[in-house]
Amino acid sequence: MTRLLFLCSGNGSRSQMAEALARRIAPEGMEIASAGYNPSGEINPLAIEVMREIGLDISGAKSASFSEFKAEELDVVITLCADASDECALALPGHPTQVDWRIDDPVAGELATFRKIRDQVAGLVENLFERGYLKALTWANKKANLILNSLSEGIIVHDINRRISYFNEAAEKITGYAREEVIGRDCHEVFPGNFCGAKCAFCADCPEFEQVKYSLDFVTKSGEARNIEMSVQAVKGDGGKMMGVLASFRDLTRVDEMERRLGQIESFSGIIGRDKKMLEVYDLIRSVADVNVPVLVQGASGTGKELVAAAIHNESLRADKLFVPINCGALPENLLESELFGHVRGAFTGAIRDKKGRFELADGGTIFLDEIGDISPAMQVKLLRVLQEGTFERVGGTKTIQTDVRVISATNKDIREEIASGRFREDLFYRLCVMPIELPPLRERATDIPLLARHFLKRFGAENGRGEITLSAEAMDAFMNYPWPGNIRELQNAIQFALVKCRGGALELAHIPPQIAAAKNIYPERRSEETSPVANAQPAPQPGRKVVREDVLSALGRTDGNKAKAARLLGVNRATLYRYLKKFGIAEDE
DSSP states (O other): OOEEEEEESSOSSHHHHHHHHHHHHSOTTOEEEEEESSOOSSOOHHHHHHHHTTTOOOTTOOOOBGGGSOGGGOSEEEEOSHHHHHHHOOOSTTSOEEEEOOOOOOOTTOHHHHHHHHHHHHHHHHHHHHTSHHHHHHHHHHHHHHHHHHOSSEEEEEETTOBEEEEOHHHHHHHOOOHHHHTTSBHHHHSTTOTTGGGOSOSSSOOOOSEEEEEEEEEOTTSOEEEEEEEEEEEEOTTSOEEEEEEEEEEOHHHHHHHHHHTOOOEETTEEOOSHHHHHHHHHHHHHHTSOOOEEEEOOTTSOHHHHHHHHHHHSTTTTSOEEEEEGGGSOHHHHHHHHHEEOTTSSTTOOSOEEOHHHHTTTSEEEEETGGGSOHHHHHHHHHHHHHSEEEOBTOOOEEEOOOEEEEEESSOHHHHHHTTSSOHHHHHHHOSEEEEOOOGGGGGGGHHHHHHHHHHHHHHHTTOOOOEEOHHHHHHHHHSOOTTHHHHHHHHHHHHHHHOOSSEEOGGGSOHHHHTTTTTSTTOOOTTTSSSTTOOOOOOTTSOOOHHHHHHHHHHTTTOHHHHHHHHTSOHHHHHHHHHHTTOOTTO
16 A cells, blocks of 8 residues: 655645645555645635636645654655755655655735646646656665565664664564564664664764764663674765664674684784683673773783773774873883873973873873883872873863873783782772783683784785795794793794794794794694694694593584594594594584
């Protein structure tokens, strides 16, 4: 059934004429109505008279307001005046097709003018029905809905007031909400905590953007957690005015689970690693990115604490603002205070001009305080004030400056030991450590060593204009057996050292630093990822360690289910592998 609405500013003449003319020739079953944005409440007498001349009586018609109609329940809206055309602007998917006729306003008191308008409307209505235009418009609208409904991605459309006009079948499946529950409603009212959480761009004034993409955690109607990848596209009218948005989203929950199971996640936001401990770090980064709380990243020197801080910033709503790092342990106290808070001219010798500090530069963004455990007690007091009140003064200045900064700090010290010894304020620790993230040392994520080594080889080789360089099995064995007290930074330096000595296309044992090369034969039974018959595989379980279900699943996942390769990866024969499959209840196609 087609639903047609004629729309004018007052609904007192032109739209009423169009409705009556359309009803006379429309096929049975079609719904036809007229309305106005500011209905006059009565029909113009001259409009009634000219319509009687052609046998149509509109004297009993009532003026209706457009607000009485739900746009998403209409198929075609035809505007008959310029005011209605500009006001309507139904540009969003889920809205009816809009046709603008822009008929002149009849001059009050001139019967001839009303006759002219009547005949003009009659011609347009006749063409609409008799020449197939209405059928084509209706089909175009239905075809667009058919296409959007066939997508595997969820589609949600809302106007600048967040009123939802479209919600496809995939959106219903992903969210658990039926279309009838959401259409015509404010998305903040439909979805608890609103759909996009803290990343919503429509929480205040109507924003201006073209397209934004982000990931978010969503809870379905039944309470299930979903990892959603969202792309929000602005929909604008002819004049460039924002009309609303079309958001497409995918449920990556199962994809992430499969990638975890198969060990295919190799990096996240610039961080390289697929060890189980690093996957847990990735989860923490995702969880904390959307919540504006201080984070304390702890870990040994060289584990990549600044990369984690940058990842949190890049995944947050502050990603379009500055990420400002500062190494607190590398600066003396007087210089650190100036770096953090800035100074005014003449504050000290050499202060020849006003200077903004890092907190001021990071306003709206993120400041990263590295080696926070090394700052003095006096500086701890000043930092505590910024965290508590969000204000500070430049060195030598009296003006109080307000700042909106997310603070991420890092240290390689045990802060609780520092507190116990009286070197670190306990109240500052609790301000900094709302959310702790612990980074594992490289020796505890040894399965990432081949991945990191290849990454650095590729990166430094490209920087020096060299082609592809491989890493020999003997060199990789040494890398795998070495304890890496300097962590990832030491591995990076070792690769750079080796590339200086290596002039060919293969990096051998003789090229790597002597202390690392000496580790080759410490554990001869351990084989690296490069010496395994399976690419990208973890080292086999060491002799004496019992093979567990997770080892078997990991080997099968990394070999795409190839039993022969999985058995070699585990260091057993195929018969033993099949016993493991039976013992652990693993289906052969799992």
